[in-house]
Amino acid sequence: MSLSSRPRFATLLRGLVLPAGLALSLSLPTAGQAQVSPFRQAVAEAVAGRGDLAPSYRARGFAGIWTGADAAAIARRNALLSALSRAGAHGLPVSRYDPEALVAKLRAARSPEERAEMDVEMTRAFLRYARDVQTGLLEPGRVVELIRREVPLRDPAETLAGFLEAEPAAFLRALAPGTLEYGRLMRARAELQRALDAGGWGPRVPETKIAAGDSGPAVVALRDRLIAMGDLAPTTSARMDAPLIAAVRAFQARNGLAVDGVVGPGTRAELNRSAEERLQSVLVAMERERWTNMERGQRHVLVNLTDFSATIIDDGQETFRTRSVIGAEASDRQTPEFSDVMEHMVINPSWYVPRSIVVGEYLPQLKRNRNAASQILITDRSGREVPRSSIDFSRYDERSFPYSMRQPPSNSNALGLVKFMFPNRYNIYLHDTPAKSLFGRESRAFSHGCVRLNDPFEFAYALLAAQEDDPEGFFRSRLATQREARVVLDAPVPVHLIYRTAFTDAEGRLQFRRDVYRRDRTIWDALARAGVAISRPAS
Template structure:
């Protein structure tokens, strides 16, 4: 608790000037003239001295209290705040971080003007901390995971406090949380998982070994019981993998991004045996991630969920197009970063300007072994002139001294395929076609150097062009048929959000999970735990 020790206080005029607050001694302070400043207000001014943000807010109120006192407004504010803090766990925030019971006790114990002033300022600090945590998250994402290169939409604390003071307290505090429907669905999922945990979880793990239709035995019984506990199967007494259980397994696989075949193999078994606690952790991380993106994403936007290996077009909160994707490989230098930007144009029949890292780390070693390797790649000098492979002694160069660039002209075998979608960014990440179509049939699709490959790039282009062309398919085909590199601007640029959600809801509101392919959510969960987030476990 912050207490101001009893001592002879300086005059308010000298106090506010020493705090760096511009104030005319002849001007009024709020509704009261300077001569009517009370010991409480003087104590508040002293408490906030040197704290620019708080000082400005309190100065604007003439250093009047916000939370303390018997006035109806102050009572309503503090009751609303203490109630909200006590329910912080509904948002996955740790109640202990705000200590509502301790705040209430110290408020009751405050007697002197200095003690009451200190508690008023402390309540404001807690309010602002809670507001920031709920609006935009507890963590700074880039500090936790460097490849989360996202600008969190932080609110101005002074504006937040001013808005609170002008609003009905309970309604304002409820409105702090993200308003995106996904956040509300995740809140409900958190509550449901907590109830499942309180009820004992999903029962024993399913023993190892493949389970197929017609199998029987202890493993099938354990599978049956777990599917029932998860709500995927009506309670039954059969001990055989019957058609009903196969349907339930298929639904589980669909909800977890697995190959939907109704067979319990190693991958399905591993996901089945994850505990309620693990799933609850994923939801709590997803809620924190939603707070990081608590902003207007655009009436139309592209959403790329890396863990789901998907790219979707969203129009007015409704998915209007979906395609599979391939993302960056799991090695540290190839993972796809998370960020938001704006798609400005597409390039039909693109050239591939080979990134420097690929030039020197992949192609140069090949060319040292065989100067005729990578014949599909053109080599250019610093002036952009093409240089034949035979004119270069590749053995003379290493990664730092190689003076050439590389480019692959437009073709069906171009590494970018026949179209790329550009949202210029410093990470050189974009969406594009690919000639390696077989990869889209795999369950796990982390193979690229960082960019996002699309399974249905032509249809994706048609969907984007439909906003500006009467015949988007015909328009696209006509440009494609030329074989020439063609830039097509989007008349209305489209925001693109590269996100990473191991827990999310589908169009029907059902909860889905994906593997933590890059291990990022595990890192975030550890950081949340350090901030006090914990899962409430039933007493044993």
């Protein structure tokens, strides 16, 4: 529903709250009348065979929920119709619920059968909206296979029962995620829509490098675009001066770019993204927030793949942050999205090489040179080392190779000196790495799927602080043994691997990141097919 149509809908809705002369008013049976009215009989027939609705209506003796003339029914239907008309504020398609059509049908319903059918249709609309706004419009795993998230779906009967016991408008407002992030994303959606309605952010920045001291049309275009985006206070300066450089640096920081104050190809590409593109990212982020509308843990670890970061959150506040390296962009190396619980860490870990790496990477090397990857042991099924001289590698292929490979603890171990385990079916965990140079890169998608940490020791200290008086001393003493040591966390910590190209920081500022795996593009396409649309100014 467009903004311009809302006054007309409000007028229609006001007509429904008037108790006198309601076309949809009905007389329910009193103690002196028959026990089952024609309306209730019609409701029973309308929900027959509907396992999702019949129990709820049966528990009410097939009384109506929405179509009565009593104050409770009026409050319910008007709260629902109002919520449906505002679904666009949540990035949901108003057309999916069509509140104007519901109003028209409610007005036209005359017979008990028509009123009963409308009552059931309103219930279906309520449950559809409740699910969409609470846990998302889409099923994530059907859209992107590597989103292995278990969406916290609510039981429809419990949702309806809760609604019937609550103040209707308050219940409907509470369905959406109650996180600060969701509220901020809603505000960002509204602001970006206003920017789009006003024509966007102006001309694109020309394809030329812009650095300190430069002037001319390209600098003016840069200046005007940053002002329109809110990154620069209004100014008439046409030079790349200190305020403009500071604005570029701020823009780079909130877009995950290298912060150097110079407009090169990467920064220019992000500057030239349209308000509509950014709005799409925010709408996808809102859908993703609904998929994780659950208790995340008083203390939890949050890994945002697109931000290449891992953070520890305590009571809603970020208490530790480090850079990360994630799975490479190739489809068989991308890091999946899921939630699990960290149970322990391993200090001085061995690396048990995944089968896919053994036969896909090391076996070809060993066929050419049996001494390749000499730091890694070859083992039999019992874990015993097998001398390389006793193996004719040329005899084997990916299917027939009977050996495993293991790298003992060492400074050069692929897992570094500590790994953090949240056992899962995907064999994904957080770990140290000897390849420290990768953390200096702007984009850090290089691993086989696991998440590497830039500051793994400090991450360990932060986790151990909950159970050790001297977490650093405890960790260092185990590290000094050079032997593998498993350390159980007294209080397991939930870990959430998420993927957000749009999110807000601790100060509430909107941040954007590149769609490194192109998952958000796929999700936006699915949302658009489901009816989510961005209104554009009339040309």
